[in-house]
């Protein structure tokens with residue numbers, strides 16, 4: 001069922017990404033993370049078969065169950081949801097990229113655990129551009145926060161991630177994405193050790209606007225796999 005669905009949705013999504021890239025006019029590549037949360041392991045299998053090797057999950061236990069079904073090496077796993085500090089040790093072996101580093105305390109815990117397990121952790125710092133309390137991430141003095149995180153041992157800061165509010169209001173969406181992009185550019189110019197690789201922004205309802213505003217990584221679930229079970 002998922003294989004069939006992707007045969008329809010993926011070409012259309014790729015086309016929409018290509019068009020948005022043209023409008024952005026920067027020539028930048030846009031990576032696609034297939035967000036499989038709320039869908040069974042079968043969805044991940046279908047995604048991998050369709051050539052999507054970057055897989056996003058937002059919960060540690062769901063990531064664990066997908067990995068036990070498919071194997072750690074089956075995909076490049078992105079953890080995109082809030083990570084509690086007491087789950088860092090459990091989560092660290094599971095993901096390739098943690099997209100949601102939303103506090104200095106979490107970053108310190110990650111660093112400590114990465115040193116302990118002789119690993120290097122690739123991560124993105126989450127920026128709260130919507131001002132919504134329900135969303136995580138740094139709001140004020142984000143560039144300073146990124147600088148402090150980038151100093152920590154065994155952490156590689158490969159960019160930023162943000163989530164826009166759930167709205168159809170284009171000006172609001174553009175404002176959020178443009179704000180993240182400004183912070184990204186400031187980090188690239190001023191922060192030692194910041195690798196300006198991924199500006200992860202754009203979900204099913206706003207990815208084209210995000211790309212127009214400079215996204216280099218979109219995280220798509222619904223538009224690829226359909227609605228999730230609640």
Ligand SMILES: *Cc1c(COP(=O)(O)O)cnc(C)c1O
Pocket residue numbers: 035037058080081163203204205219220221222223
């Ligand atoms: C669920 C989720 C997505 C994907 O959302 P869709 O609207 O289904 O595309 C992307 N990013 C994060 C952080 C998410 O939690």
